[in-house]
Amino acid sequence: MKILENKVAIVTGATRGIGKAIAIRFAQEGCDIAFCGRSRNEKMIAVEQELLALGVKAKGYVVDVADFTAAAAFVAEAMNDFGHLDILVNNAGITADAALKRMTEEQWDNVIQVNLKSVFCMTKAVQPILWRQGSGSIVNISSVVGIAGNYNQANYAASKAGIIGFTKAAAKEFGARNIRVNVVAPGFIVTEMTGEIPEQLKEIWQSRIPLHRSGTPQEVANACLFFASDMSTYSTGAVLPVCGGMEDA
Numbered sequence: 001m002k003i004l005e006n007k008v009a010i011v012t013g014a015t016r017g018i019g020k021a022i023a024i025r026f027a028q029e030g031c032d033i034a035f036c037g038r039s040r041n042e043k044m045i046a047v048e049q050e051l052l053a054l055g056v057k058a059k060g061y062v063v064d065v066a067d068f069t070a071a072a073a074f075v076a077e078a079m080n081d082f083g084h085l086d087i088l089v090n091n092a093g094i095t096a097d098a099a100l101k102r103m104t105e106e107q108w109d110n111v112i113q114v115n116l117k118s119v120f121c122m123t124k125a126v127q128p129i130l131w132r133q134g135s136g137s138i139v140n141i142s143s144v145v146g147i148a149g150n151y152n153q154a155n156y157a158a159s160k161a162g163i164i165g166f167t168k169a170a171a172k173e174f175g176a177r178n179i180r181v182n183v184v185a186p187g188f189i190v191t192e193m194t195g196e197i198p199e200q201l202k203e204i205w206q207s208r209i210p211l212h213r214s215g216t217p218q219e220v221a222n223a224c225l226f227f228a229s230d231m232s233t234y235s236t237g238a239v240l241p242v243c244g245g246m247e248d249a
Contacts, residue, residue, distance in 0.1 A: 001030075002028075002029045002030030003029045003030075003225070003229045003230065003231070004026055004029040004030050004031035004087075004225075004228065004229060005029070005030035005031075006030070007026075007030070007031045007032070007086040007087060007228075008031065008032045008033075008034065008078075008082045008083070008084055008085050008086050008087070009023075009026050009031050009032070009033055009034070009085075009086065009087035009088070009089060009228065010034045010035070010036075010074075010075065010078055010085065010087070010088050010089070010122070010126070011023045011026070011033060011034075011035045011036075011089040011091060012035070012036055012065045012089065012090055012091050012092040012118065012122060013036070013037065013065075013091040013092030013093060014033075014035035014036065014037070014047060014060075014091065015035070015037035015041075015043040015044045015047055015060070016043055016191070016192050017189075017191035017192055017217055018091060018141065018186065018189060018191060018217045018220050018221070019035070019089075019091040019092070019141075020047055020217070021216075021217030021218050021220065021221040022089055022091060022217075022220070022221045022224050023035050023047065023051060023058075024047075024050065024051065024054070024221070025218065025221035025222065025224070025225055026087070026221075026224075026225065026228065027051045027054040027056045027058065028054060029225065029229070030056065031056060031087070031228075032056050032057040032058065032082055033051050033056060033057075033058045033059075034058075034059055034061065034078040034081065034082055035047065035048075035051075035058070035059075035060055035061070036060065036061040036062065036063045036065060036074060036092075037060065037061075037062065038062065038064065039062055040060065040062050044060040044062075045060070047060060048060045057082065059078075059081055059082075061074055061077065061078065065092050065118040065121060065122055066092075066113045066114050066117045066118040066121060067121065068121045068124070071118070071121035071122050071124075071125045072121075072124075072125045074125070075122070075125040075126055075129070076125075079129065084129075084133075085126060085129050085130070085136070086135070086136055086137065087136065087137050087138075087139070087228045088122060088123070088126050088136070088137075088138045088139070089138075089139045089140075089141070089224060089228070090118065090119045090122055090123070090138070090139070090140045090141060090163075091141040092114060092115070092118050093114060093115045093141065093159075094110065094111060094114045094115065095111065095153070095156050096110055096111050096155060096156075097152045097153050097156065098152060099151075099152050100152075100154045103154060103155060107155060108154075108155045111155040111156055111159050112155065112158065112159050112162075114159075115156070115159035115160065115162075115163070116158075116159040116162045116163060116166070119140055119163055119166055120166065123138060123166075123170060123181075126138070127174075127179075130174075130177070130179045131174075131177050131179070134177050134178050134179075135177075135178050135179065136178075136179045136180070137179070137180045137181075137182075137227060137228050137229075137232075138167075138170070138174075138179065138180070138181040138182070139182055139183075139184060139224050139227045139228055140163050140166070140167050140181070140182070140183050140184075141163075141183075141184055141185075141186070141220075141224075142160045142161075142163040142164050142167075142183045142184070142185040142239070143156070143157075143160040143185055143186055143187075144185050144186070144187045144241055144243045144246050145157045145160055146159070146160025146161040146162075146163060146164055146185065147161070147164070147185060147239070147241065148246075160185075163183065164183055164185075164239055167181050167182065167183045167237065167239075168237045171236040171237030172237065174236075175236055180227070180232070180233075180235065180236040181236055181237065182227040182232070182235060182236060182237065182238045182239075182240070183238065183239040183240065184220060184223045184224050184227065184240050184242055185239055185240065185241045185242065185243070186215065186220045186241075186242050186243065187209065187215060187241065187242065187243025187244060187246040188202075188205050188206065188209065188214050188215060188243070188244075188246065189214060189215045189216065189217060189219075189220060189242075190214045190215070190216060190217075191217060202214070208246060209243070209244040209245065209246050210244060210245035210246075211244035211245060212244075213244065214244075215242060215243065215244060219242055220242050223240055223242045226240075227240070
């Protein structure tokens with residue numbers, strides 16, 4: 001039997017990169033997938049078709065998960081379409097890098113909104129459902145930057161550190177209802193987002209990684225699978241770096 005057979009997961013930001021890899025990995029283990037993005041474009045349709053081809057139920061939704069009302073409506077619609085919910089993966093995220101002395105208020109607000117507020121909005125939306133059934137797993141995608149900081153990423157570091165603090169508080173509150181809340185903190189992962197980084201900078205970062213290579217979205221997805229499944233029934237409030245031993249993680 002597949003380890004997520006008969007489960008339903010919501011995965012935010014799953015039209016590309018790490019989110020897409022998580023959705024596919026879960027579907028490979030028999031999980032039905034409700035996922036979302038900012039628009040119903042070719043990427044969303046392609047992910048939907050790829051998931052359906054794995055023999056699970058899947059649907060993409062257009063939603064701004066940093067909007068409190070929209071997040072609640074998304075969860076309600078997904079519940080109506082899928083009938084139940086077992087797993088939430090908060091993956092939606094952006095970057096807007098700049099040195100702090102040049103960072104604008106807009107750059108700060110946008111990153112905090114998308115990366116951190118979305119975790120609050122989606123967790124609030126699913127809480128009553130998981131609370132009533134007395135079970136569930138929430139996996140929040142942070143970053144080693146939220147643990148160690150990074151040059152020119154004060155907004156991103158703050159948002160990802162906030163996710164860790166939020167997770168630890170939520171784990172304490174939700175534990176009484178057998179709802180687990182954990183963090184996966186990726187390091188330097190090859191995605192469309194990191195594809196824009198200059199090659200020279202990539203080489204510098206990779207030289208700081210004891211495993212001497214970048215990670216893959218699939219490796220992050222495997223860590224998420226651990227937390228989403230019954231393999232981690234006694235783990236909550238945990239932070240798992242997936243970073244190849246990256247410095248300061």
